[in-house]
Amino acid sequence: MKLDIETLKILDLIVQFGSFAKAADKLGRAQSAVSYQIKKLEQHLGVELFDRSKYRAELTPEGSAILVEGRRLLQQVRNLEVLAERFSQGWEAKLEIIIDGALPMQPIMRALKRLSQMNVPTRVRLKTEFLSGVQHCFDSNNSDLMLVKSYQSTPYLVSRPLTEMTTVLVAAPEHPLSDLKNIELKHLHGHIELTIADSGDQDPNFQDELQFGSERVFYLSGFITKKNAIMMGLGFGWVPDYLIKQELEDRSLIELDYMSGSRHSFVPKLVHSSERPLGRAGCLLSDLILEEFKEPD
Amino acid sequence: MKLDIETLKILDLIVQFGSFAKAADKLGRAQSAVSYQIKKLEQHLGVELFDRSKYRAELTPEGSAILVEGRRLLQQVRNLEVLAERFSQGWEAKLEIIIDGALPMQPIMRALKRLSQMNVPTRVRLKTEFLSGVQHCFDSNNSDLMLVKSYQSTPYLVSRPLTEMTTVLVAAPEHPLSDLKNIELKHLHGHIELTIADSGDQDPNFQDELQFGSERVFYLSGFITKKNAIMMGLGFGWVPDYLIKQELEDRSLIELDYMSGSRHSFVPKLVHSSERPLGRAGCLLSDLILEEFKEPD
DNA sequence: TAACACAATAAAAAAAATAGATGGTTCAAA
DNA sequence: TTTGAACCATCTATTTTTTTTATTGTGTTA
Numbered sequence: 001m002k003l004d005i006e007t008l009k010i011l012d013l014i015v016q017f018g019s020f021a022k023a024a025d026k027l028g029r030a031q032s033a034v035s036y037q038i039k040k041l042e043q044h045l046g047v048e049l050f051d052r053s054k055y056r057a058e059l060t061p062e063g064s065a066i067l068v069e070g071r072r073l074l075q076q077v078r079n080l081e082v083l084a085e086r087f088s089q090g091w092e093a094k095l096e097i098i099i100d101g102a103l104p105m106q107p108i109m110r111a112l113k114r115l116s117q118m119n120v121p122t123r124v125r126l127k128t129e130f131l132s133g134v135q136h137c138f139d140s141n142n143s144d145l146m147l148v149k150s151y152q153s154t155p156y157l158v159s160r161p162l163t164e165m166t167t168v169l170v171a172a173p174e175h176p177l178s179d180l181k182n183i184e185l186k187h188l189h190g191h192i193e194l195t196i197a198d199s200g201d202q203d204p205n206f207q208d209e210l211q212f213g214s215e216r217v218f219y220l221s222g223f224i225t226k227k228n229a230i231m232m233g234l235g236f237g238w239v240p241d242y243l244i245k246q247e248l249e250d251r252s253l254i255e256l257d258y259m260s261g262s263r264h265s266f267v268p269k270l271v272h273s274s275e276r277p278l279g280r281a282g283c284l285l286s287d288l289i290l291e292e293f294k295e296p297d
Numbered sequence: 298m299k300l301d302i303e304t305l306k307i308l309d310l311i312v313q314f315g316s317f318a319k320a321a322d323k324l325g326r327a328q329s330a331v332s333y334q335i336k337k338l339e340q341h342l343g344v345e346l347f348d349r350s351k352y353r354a355e356l357t358p359e360g361s362a363i364l365v366e367g368r369r370l371l372q373q374v375r376n377l378e379v380l381a382e383r384f385s386q387g388w389e390a391k392l393e394i395i396i397d398g399a400l401p402m403q404p405i406m407r408a409l410k411r412l413s414q415m416n417v418p419t420r421v422r423l424k425t426e427f428l429s430g431v432q433h434c435f436d437s438n439n440s441d442l443m444l445v446k447s448y449q450s451t452p453y454l455v456s457r458p459l460t461e462m463t464t465v466l467v468a469a470p471e472h473p474l475s476d477l478k479n480i481e482l483k484h485l486h487g488h489i490e491l492t493i494a495d496s497g498d499q500d501p502n503f504q505d506e507l508q509f510g511s512e513r514v515f516y517l518s519g520f521i522t523k524k525n526a527i528m529m530g531l532g533f534g535w536v537p538d539y540l541i542k543q544e545l546e547d548r549s550l551i552e553l554d555y556m557s558g559s560r561h562s563f564v565p566k567l568v569h570s571s572e573r574p575l576g577r578a579g580c581l582l583s584d585l586i587l588e589e590f591k592e593p594d
Numbered sequence: 595t596a597a598c599a600c601a602a603t604a605a606a607a608a609a610a611a612t613a614g615a616t617g618g619t620t621c622a623a624a
Numbered sequence: 625t626t627t628g629a630a631c632c633a634t635c636t637a638t639t640t641t642t643t644t645t646a647t648t649g650t651g652t653t654a
Contacts, residue, residue, distance in 0.1 A: 002303045003374055020632060030613045035633060037611085045378070046385030055620045055631065061390035062381075065420070069377040076373060077300055080366040081342070084359075088343035093358035123362070318600060327644050332602060334642085352651050354601070 005077055007041045008070035010034055011049065015067060019056060086121040092279030096125045096143040100134045101196065101222055103147055103165070103268050104242050107292035114292075115285050122281035130221075133199030138271075144282050146271045147289070159269040160286065162293040169262040170244065170253045171236035178254035185212060185260070192235030193217045194226050238264065268293075302374055304338045305367040307331055308346065312364060316353060383418040389576030393422045393440040397431045398493065398519055400444055400462070400565050401539050404589035411589075412582050419578035427518075430496030435568075441579050443568045444586070456566040457583065459590040466559040467541060467550045468533035475551040482509060482557070489532030490514045491523050535561065565590075 013023035014034070024031040042049050049063035059067065087093060099108060112124060129137045131149075138146040151157065171177045177191060193212055197219035218235060220226045227239055231247070236256060241263075247253035256262050270286055272278055278286065310320035311331070321328040339346050346360035356364065384390060396405060409421060426434045428446075435443040448454065468474045474488060490509055494516035515532060517523045524536055528544070533553060538560075544550040553559050567583055569575050575583065 003378065005302055006299050019630080021630070029611095031632075032614080032634080033612050039633085040611095045381035047381045050632095052632070057632070062384040065384070065390045065418075066377065066381060069373075069380060073370070073373050073377060076366075076370050080363065080370060081300065083366060084342035084344045084363060087359045087362070093362045121362075316600065326642095328601070329603080329645080330643050336602085337642095349601075352600070 003044060004037075004041070005074070007037045008074055010037050011041065011063075011067055011070055012074065014038070014050075014057075015059060083121055090280040091121050092144075092281055093121075094123045094125065095145070095279070095281050095285065096127070096141060097145040097147065097285075098127045098129055098134050098137045098141075098143050099147040100149050100268070101128045101130045102149055102167070102240055104240070107295065108147070108289060110295075111285060111288035111292045114288050115281065118284070120281050120284070122279070124281075124285075128222075129199040130196045131198040137199075138273075142276060144272060144276060144278060145286065148269055148271060149266050151269065151271055156273045156275045157271050158274050159271040160290060162268040162270060162290065164265050164267050166241045166263050166265045167238040168241050168244065168248070169236065169238055169256045169258050169264075170230060170248070171256055172231055172233040173251060173254050174233050175236060175254070177236055177256050181257050183256055183258045188212050188236070188258075194229050194235045194237035195219055196223065196226060197221055300341060301334075301338070302371070304334045305371055307334050308338065308360075308364055308367055309371065311335070311347075311354075312356060380418055387577040388418050389441075389578055390418075391420045391422065392442070392576070392578050392582065393424070393438060394442040394444065394582075395424045395426055395431050395434045395438075395440050396444040397446050397565070398425045398427045399446055399464070399537055401537070404592065405444070405586060407592075408582060408585035408589045411585050412578065415581070417578050417581070419576070421578075421582075425519075426496045427493045428495040434496075435570075439573060441569060441573060441575060442583065445566055445568060446563050448566065448568055453570045453572045454568050455571050456568040457587060459565040459567060459587065461562050461564050463538045463560050463562045464535040465538050465541065465545070466533065466535055466553045466555050466561075467527060467545070468553055469528055469530040470548060470551050471530050472533060472551070474533055474553055478554050480553055480555045485509050485533070485555075491526050491532045491534035492516055493520065493523060494518055 010023060010027065013026055014020055017023050017026060020034045020038070021031045024034040027034070038049065045066065047062050047066065048060055049066060050057040051060050097108075099105075108126070112126070115122075115124070127137060127141075127143075132152075134146050134148050135151050137143065147162075151159070175191075177183060177187065180187060189212065195217055199221075218229065220229060223240065223243055226237060227243055227247075229235065230237055230239065231253060239253075241248075244253050248255060270289060272282065272286075307320060307324065310323055311317055314320050314323060317331045317335070318328045321331040324331070335346065342363065344359045344363065345357055346363060347354040348357050394405075396402075405423070409423070412419075412421070424434060424440075429449075431443050431445050432448050434440065444459075448456070472488075474480060474484065477484060486509070492514055496518075515526065517526060520537065520540055523534060524540055524544075526532065527534055527536065528550060536550075538545075541550050545552060567586060569579065569583075
């Protein structure tokens with residue numbers, strides 16, 4: 001003997017329409033079926049829900065309290081069914097995205113916000129990794145999307161280019177390199193290079209293509225830390241331009257006069273695996289991210 | 298085709314014990330019954346809950362999300378059943394108490410607090426009325442309990458005495474009556490008497506037994522207002538002693554030297570009707586109130 | 595490879611829900 | 625007051641749903 005959702009719906013209808021018979025009518029069932037269900041519910045709960053002493057059966061105070069709880073329950077059932085319907089319409093249950101810490105968060109956040117405003121049932125998980133760590137995480141977690149500076153291509157990976165971005169080689173104004181003209185690689189080697197620690201590869205041989213191979217390299221975690229370290233005069237390093245627009249303008253950071261080029265452009269890519277096709281939310285979010293990256297930061 | 302609570306329980310068990318077969322075992326049903334129910338649930342929701350491609354059927358991400366919702370639902374069902382069980386154990390759904398505003402609220406509040414701490418499912422409604430208004434309200438609302446200074450006895454009303462209380466005839470120190478010795482009724486008639494408006498009877502003939510019949514009577518609502526009015530020197534009147542203990546002591550209120558007695562004691566009664574026998578919460582609360590009234594305020 | 599655990603399926607059996615009929619109320623209008 | 629309508633409980637036959645039993649296929653493990 002078990003509690004039946006359908007019976008709670010019947011209870012609700014009876015109260016709503018005022019009689020067993022009318023509720024039966026609304027349900028397209030015989031009145032005896034309604035009587036039977038209510039009786040069964042009463043027996044199950046051990047509570048008299050209706051007072052039959054009067055002409056029209058009317059709710060007892062206990063029945064009223066049960067009805068309130070029952071309605072809450074019905075609402076929750078509806079929620080569950082809506083959730084299921086969303087899933088069956090192609091919305092995936094979860095969506096994991098790995099993003100390279102070098103890329104700006106703002107457009108992603110804006111895209112996620114827009115996604116959430118569309119009442120999408122998908123639970124989004126966002127992780128930040130650095131350099132090869134992004135792809136490593138993407139592969140080992142079977143993530144759905146990654147946003148990378150660059151990646152190791154495989155036959156399954158599908159990528160869409162985002163708008164081009166630039167990193168700038170900078171140092172603090174008081175740093176010796178800031179005043180130097182025509183800087184060559186050998187000059188750089190005498191100073192501390194600040195770099196983001198690769199979050200993926202344990203292999204210390206792996207190096208960022210932009211790394212100079214100075215004797216002293218500081219590994220930091222995250223570009224905000226890196227920017228701060230550079231501004232404190234700890235060393236020099238590459239920083240995404242969107243992070244230091246203001247600082248370059250008011251010259252609290254100096255772009256180094258590096259002979260081989262103090263700017264390095266790259267096109268971030270939005271990548272997913274054709275082995276794990278994107279669901280509806282994944283496609284939608286991809287489009288949103290693409291859009292947001294076109295906007296100025 | 299409708300959502301079945303029992304099936305959610307099955308879903309829960311499968312995940313909990315790791316296989317359809319074990320869940321069936323725990324339920325004391327055949328494994329095929331579990332298969333059938335899950336299949337039905339999947340069809341109803343239009344969502345694949347388990348991934349059968351592997352040896353052990355394992356939850357899909359969608360299934361996992363549904364399970365979370367389902368468990369919440371199950372908890373709510375349990376709540377509903379607990380509520381029903383309480384009712385069937387004799388706890389009434391609601392309990393309405395009318396109390397005379399002349400009586401101290403503190404003991405009642407303490408009793409209600411203790412009741413609520415006992416996890417009683419009953420919803421308590423407390424109303425304050427004055428004089429005949431208490432009984433009037435009790436009768437017309439079919440209330441469960443009333444706490445009165447006095448009441449019109451009928452064969453059905455059952456009462457329990459509480460501890461004796463006292464009202465005192467007082468005025469402000471600057472009031473002319475305060476300095477008068479051996480006050481008689483005629484002296485009182487020259488001043489404003491402050492009285493609580495009877496909240497019940499519309500009939501203006503009805504008078505509180507303690508009312509003096511002065512020419513000018515001010516009707517107030519509530520003893521706090523009355524006390525304030527007296528302290529402001531507006532007039533004289535009867536006030537329950539528990540309200541003015543401090544004021545009598547520091548002589549910011551003066552007990553009048555009324556010849557026929559400046560103190561009037563009465564025994565408040567806790568009353569219910571044998572036509573509406575008290576439920577478990579009513580009995581319990583009665584006892585608690587009795588107890589609390591024995592404590593000093 | 596054999597024994598085992600797991601899940602899907604089909605068919606039969608059991609259980610539960612429903613419709614339809616009947617009877618006893620109460621209510622409201624004639 | 626009578627009469628008819630609306631109400632709900634209850635009974636039985638019928639239909640629908642659920643469960644069991646038995647079987648098959650597949651993957652795992654000893």
